[in-house]
Amino acid sequence: MEGPRSPLEAELPQVLDFLNKKLRTDASWSIAAEYPTAFSSNNLHNMRIIADEGSVLSHAVMKPLIIKSPHVIFKVGAIGSVVTDDQHQGQGYSTQIIKDCLKSATEQSCDIAILWTDLFDFYRRMGFELAGSEVSFVIEENFDVPPINLRFSTDNKVSPDAIYRLYAAHSVNSVRTIEETRKFLSIPQTKVYTAWEPNGQLAAYAIEGKGADLGGYIHEWGGSVSKLMALFAFIRAQKDQPYTIICPRHATNLIQALQTKDVTMNHGYLGMIKLVNFDQLAAKIKRAFRAEGIADIVLEKHPNHFVFGVGQDLYTINNETDMVRLLFGPVDFRGLGIFKEETAIKLEKILPLNLWIWGWDSI
16 A cells, blocks of 8 residues: 555556546546646646555645735645545545645645535544635526626637736736636636627626536636626526526625625635644734734634734634634624624724635636
8 A cells, every 4th residue: 555645747647547437427528627737747746646556546636826815825725636446435545645635735835725525524523614705696587787888708719818817806816827827718618708898808707617517607707897797697698597606705896786686695615724834824914914003913823722812802712623714704703792892893904814716726
C-alpha cells in the first residue's frame, strides 16, 4: 500500500481513468476537461492518491486559490474529487487523503480550506463546518426590464479577454489569468449568455453549467446590474423554464433588483470551511480592522479556546467550527446578544468577511 502521495506524471492518465469510472460514468468527456486547472501537470503536486500494486484506491485534489476582497486577501485550499474504490471503503482512506490535502494546504500557507459536499457529518469530524453565505434566486417566470439597447447572444465563442474584463471588476474574486478563462470557456456543458453594446463591447455575461455540475444554475456573471437584469430576462425567455442564479451576499444591488421580480429567494452556505492557519488569518483580520480605525480588536487562539471581541468586550469561543461561522458568517452580531451595541457596530465593519468562490473555481 502506498500513500497518500502525489501521483507521478506518468500515472496521471491512470488517475483520470479511475476518476472517470467512479465520478463520470455517464459522461462523454474526461473529468480533466471539467477542471482544467486542477487536473493539470502544473497541479500534480496537489493531487493525492492511495495506490496498491499499480491500482488507484482513493483520490482527492487540492487547488490553491488567491481570493481578493476589499479588506483581506485570502489563500484558500479548495478540495474536491474525493472518492475511494467501492471495495476499499470503510478503511479510512478518504480520511487519510483529506488530512494529507490539509497538510499540503498548511505547507502552502493557505488560510482556510473549503469543499462542497452533502456528507456533512463525515467532514465535521475533520473540523469542517458549513459557513459563508450564498444567496440563490429561482427565476420562476418571464419578466420585463426597462428598454435597453443591447444585443443578446448564446454563442460560446466569446473573447476570454472580454469575459476577464468584467470578471475582474467584481469586488471579491479569485486571481485568474486570461488563459485560465479561455480554458474555463471550453468546459463541457457550459452555456454562455452575453449582452453586447451597440459598439460591440461586452456589457454583461452569465455562465450556466460546468460539465456534470451546475446545470440550470447561473454560477458566474459580470456586468452592471441593469444590464445583468436585461440579460437574465433574455435567458428566462430563451430557456422557457425556471433557472437559478447564485450570488454572494455582498451583491446587494443585484439582490435588491432580483427581489422586485417573481422569484424564489433562498439563503444557503458557501461551503464547508476549515481554518488551516488561524494565526495568519487573524493577523490579516486585525490589519483590516486597524485600517478602519479599530485598533483594539482581539482575536486570539489559546490552547483550548479562542478569545474574540473589541477592547474589554470579549467573548470566549470553545470550538473552532464556531469561530469559522463568526468569521465567515452567516452571523448577526447584534442577534447573538453577547456583545454591546457599539461592539457589534465595530465588528460589522469587517465581519463576516466577504468570501466568495465563483463556480468555475469550485472543484
